[in-house]
Amino acid sequence: MIVDHYSLPLEPEEWVMKSTAVYKELFPSVPTLPGVAKLVHHLAKSGVPIAVATSSSTSAFNLKTSNHYGLFSLFHQIVTGDHEAVKNAKPAPDIFLHAAELLGFKGDTAADCLVVEDAPLGVEAGRNAGMQVVMVPDPRLHSSHTDAATVSVPNLHALKLQDFGLPPYPYKPVTHVIFDMDGLLLNxxxxxxxxxxxxxxxxxxxxxxxxxxxxxxxxxxxxxxxxxxxxxxxxxxxxxxxxxxxxxxxxxxxCDLLPGVERLLKHLHSNNVKIAVATSSARNIMEMKTSTKHSEIFSLFSHIVTGCDSELEKSKPHPQIYDLARKRFSDSPPAGSCLVFEDAPNGVEAGIAAGMQVVMIPHHKTSKEYLLPATQLLSTMADFQPQDFGLPPFPSDE
Incomplete structure (x- = not known):
């Protein structure tokens, strides 16, 4: 169809060979899309059965997800396009019906499943399976191609789970934010x-x-x-x-700042949200990492608690470092008013033990057992929505 549509001077087999070579190079570096990690983590944490139903072959799926092991460990089932039970490709309903069956839904109960799709053929397949369909279309797609969906949203942050009887996000408003440093702010x-x-x-x-x-x-x-x-x-x-x-x-x-860090820190500071750092690094090591390139950004913090602090007796996963960071805010807020950002399981455990909500931005290999305890999961800080926790939204989101 591609060769015919564009009148290419190629045989279909040549197109497949050349495009496959490019895909193999590009697939391992594909990022997740907005709201995906947050949604998948929340559903898994809430005990909602979730599955992937993709037309990709097993080999292509493995390439695309090679740097997202943790995220995909949260799914209960994965069905690829080359699975023997998928006799007909989308828009046939086969792949969604089989995924539903693997989750324990078949016959009339398949309608209890919600499909999330981006493509018109996928929306049609979900509808043919008797399911409701949330569509997240490419913004270039003409609106007429979204009509068949139950609802269309610009990204998964905009999905209202309660509209489908799913558990809403449980996040509570905060007033202060405490950040880990290594692997969270710095690479x-x-x-x-x-x-x-x-x-x-x-x-x-x-x-x-x-x-x-x-x-x-x-x-x-x-x-x-x-x-x-x-x-x-x-x-x-x-x-x-x-x-x-x-x-x-x-x-x-x-070392460099990680994606989304500078934008968020400057946004919170400009909106008078008090922010602090709680790092296991010693003070001299922290300064070694920050003084050359990042002194301006780190000057935005109210205070920084380091691993050599005279009042710090126990390291993460003990909550003491986060409790110290909280108490050193000038207004000494209650623990429930503080939000922690972490990348490591020990840090998540420490933040939760301190009575705080924790946003986790982990290494991509971090597995399900370490991900579930977090309050919220993100693939990158650039995907953080401050309004989730009652903080001022970014200007473009207002």
Missing amino acids: TQTMYSSVSARILAKHGKEPDFDFKMKVIGRRSQEVASMAVEHYQLPYTGEEYLQIHESELHALFPT
Whole structure:
């Protein structure tokens, strides 16, 4: 159809070969779309059965989702276009009916399933399956192509779950915001990982991601001792830490802000929302990471609590660091008025234990067990909607 429509000087087989080569290069870097992580996490956390029903082949699906392992671990079922039960492609209802059956809905109960689609053929398939359909169309699509949908929304942030009897988002208004730093504001976690991998490789060992999830957010001395024991390295904890830090210190001044960070911090500050940092990094290390390129941004914070603070006795996942950060706001707000931003399971646990709501922006490999405890899940800070927590919306959202 493409060759015919554009009158291309190609055979269909040649188009497939050339386009497939490009897809293989591009698919692993595809980002998630607005509101997706928030919605999927909320439904999974609320116990709502969820599935993916995609016309993509299994191999294409695996390529597209390779950097979104955590997000897709939240789905109960995945049905791809090459599944043996999918005899006919969309707009036939086969794929949606099979996905519904895998979730425990078949026959008349299939109508209890809600389809979320972006394409006219997918909307038609959902309707043919007897289901309601939420459409999130490409903005270039003519409005006539959205008529068959039950409702059309510009992005998934705009979906009103209660309109379909689904649990509404449970977020509560806040007045103060506390941020972790490494891997949340700054891209330093990639530096930690690369240096660790190089040290381990010298001893014929490979990084253990589950171990990383257990130690991330703890103080460096504690992590070093745990790493030596876990990997059975020929060092003391202090020796490992010295080797590790000697490489890291050269990298820290080059670190960048992560997507969406600058916009959000400046927005909150300009709207007189008090913000603070609670980081396990020592004060001198924090300054090493921020003074060269990010002193202006970090000057926006009311205060910064570091891992070497004289009043800090216990590291994350203990809630003490977030409680200290809260108490040091000039008005010492109640815990329920504070929102925490974290990337690490230990930090999420600490924030929740401190009585605060927690927005988690994790590493893409972080699995379901670590994601569910968070109040809200995002793929990037650029997808944060301040109004979800009663904070002033960005100007473009007003």
